[in-house]
Amino acid sequence: MKNILLSIGFIGWMVSCSQPETRIDLSGEWTVRIDSVHYKVILPGSLAENNVGYEPTDSATNMLSETYGYQGAAWYEKEVMIPSSWENRPVELYMERTKVSEVYINGKPVGSQNSVSTPHVYRIDSLFRAGKNQIAIKIDNTKSLLPLGGSHAYSAHTQTNWNGILGDFYLRVLPDISIRQLRIDTSVDGHSTVRISLVNHTKTPLENEEIRITVKDEKDKIVSQKEMLLNVIPGDSEYPMEINIPDPALWDEYTPTLYTFQIEIRGNDSKTVRSGIRNFTTRGTQFVNNGRTVFLRGKNECGIFPLTGYASMEIDDWRRYFSTIRSYGLNHVRYHSWTPPKAAFIAADEAGVFLQPELPLWGTYRETDTVLIxxxxxxxxxxxxxxxxxxSFVMFSLGNELEGDTAIMASVIRELKEADQRRLYALGTNNHYWNPQTHPLEDFFVAMRHGKAAPDNSTDLRGSFSFADSDKGGIINCLVPNALRDFSSANQKLGKPAIGHETGQYQIFPNFEETSKYTGVLRPLNFMVFKNRLEQTGMGGQASAFLKASGALAALCYKEEIEMALRTPCFGGFQLLDLQDYPGQGTALVGILDAFMESKGVISQEKWTESCTDVVPLARFPKYCWNRDEVFTAEIQIAHYGQADITGKTVSCTLSTESGEAVYSKDIFCPVISQGQLHSLVTLDIPLNNIREPGKMKLQVALKETDYQNLWDIWVYPDYNATTIAEANFNGVTVTRDKKLFEKLYKADSPVLYIPMEKDIRERSVGGLFISDFWNFKVFKGVAESLGIEPSPGTLGLLVENPGHRIFNSFPTDSHTNWQWWHIVKNSRPIILDDMPADYFPIVQVIDNFDRNHKLGLIYQLPGSKALVCSSDLFACSNEPEVKALFHSLLEYLKE
Incomplete structure (x- = not known):
């Protein structure tokens, strides 16, 4: 009988409480006072959006420039009409996101708060009166007020150190009992514990308060409901309620099912939370969600918001964001030293994206720094x-590249784990930069390597580094190209999942057409400076070609980075830095997307996802360049981290010419390809003796009747051993390393190929770099020099403006760097040709970084002559088939 009466009471109460909650929206016009000067502003928003502040003095090339910048205290003031029904009632002031705040009502202080990651919520007692009331809110974005180090929550390089109030902004009158917080602990069997934190604002206990919890599915159907009576003590209290969801649908990247939990306290408060049921954990060195092995294909989010200078509080903006990253094959986002607003979590919940927020710290833990701790x-x-x-909140880290006392970090993690075990924890991301080590208390490990740098790169967890961090730039730049390498050596010693930290960082030349997109609070003065510098060199007309060629090289390197991770058995995943550009810290244009998350046109989404998706065909072979008398060997694998086992499918393998003519094909029937594994299917042995002409071949591996396929370029050459690379006369063409002989033959208009000695060109050349320069040349040049290390050559790959030039008849090439150039580039000293006529360009040009802008020649012909210069030491790599082919091609060209 009691339950029947309780239900009848609830029905009547729900009808009577159907009106919107009583609140006052504080959005609109406010007055802001800075240094005794008053301005009118619109909130929510920032000072910069309201054209309030000062012209920044930061270097225009170091980052985007703020139109208006301000650091310090700003007083936001407004007169608000309070209804008589609110008088002597507790009132809540809610600010979704801001900086350090202090609140005053009618001149009386309410308190202060300092979170940069969560809302500021103030309870105001007996300060409002019926009628006009004055609200004053002091917002102070002075960096020194908080111990955040270089956190991207405050960084001028990313979302700017804005001052303002963002998102939801309101007053609401509180009932006698208000719901402060809900915590929902679920298990995959459907059992849930809902912990309800209540505040009794009266001074007396309130007995037999009726409370109901209702759970609805995505079709708004009630799947579970429970009611109970509570005796609520004055002040704060917490009450657990157990509820069961029969046969629950689980949350995953493929089925991001959400349930709505509604808590109602009759005659008082109600609160609704959408949540999902999942079990994100680890198994050995891999992540597991609901028993399904997960490979994290992630990106960093460094707080890049080029229109507003701050993270959007709108769900639709984050829906577009996650839709974009999912379309590029990613399922994971790490927030570099900050935590996003609730809109991002809501959108990620809907999209099935795994998130790793972080505490707002890029700095050092010291035992004596009690304020920071x-x-x-x-x-x-x-x-x-x-x-x-x-x-979506599956992982949490204490910050970025932390230094200092590991025991103190562990104490923070221990406290957070004790408070909430619904996610995995790490002591930090790439902690102890020069010697990253995992700690027994952390559940996963994110780092660029495990331990100190090793001469053989065996501790590396990513493929590229600055020259300051690794000998000559890491695996891809240093080790002979092949499709065998992976991160097994570092990964197998960890005993927990490892994620490659800030993978990639390959620079791409600026897209100067992007500048028109900057219509908000940030101006691309850096782009304008770089464009003017390029135009002054006479290379302004090559900007678009530089963008495409450097972008193609970056995409090639990203493909290899991602495939190295996928080729690693039982690996945890990677976090790109980044899918999009980072327009700060020297201007790091390392994304295949621009700062607006839009394509630069350097690689299509379809091509990118051949190697970056949940199921990826792989081919493991020892080299990219072959002689036609060899047998091409490749182990075919499938990295399967999709939704479920794949059954009854056929994998096709095809080697074809660039024109599409198949020279070999093989089908492999696969009864079962198990989820969560790296499967080896077959080893191919393909004789190449039927390939007569030098050419680029394409190896394709595809899972038939699906969209999963992957392709690799390999090169096959005739045996050019008859033409030995040497200083000699070849049918009238002189090959020499002698500078004086070269000058003599050049003046005599005799055919000559000059391959200079390094000592003769060192002062007017730069080093040979295969990969596109890491992050930003200027930044890491300074770091390397401070460590006494030779900096990176700083180049961005090759530009071959005319790949059909007859000089390449025996050495087919693209317009950009590809693997057949590796030995040639690595043994080169590109020559500075700044003194050549403005309209003169090398046959093979090396793209310089946008800070230096040299005109660089790898292969060039002196104007009006038969003199050809190749600044690669072909003698040093003379046994390679592609080097022999290039040498033969150069000679044949000069003979004509």
């Missing part, structure tokens, strides 16, 4: 309380 513990608790119900 206390703040990070508090901020960590606030973050997991505010966003912990979101199923």
């Amino acid at each position: 206390s703040y990070m513990k508090q901020e960590g608790r606030r973050i997991i309380e505010e966003y912990g119900n979101h199923p």
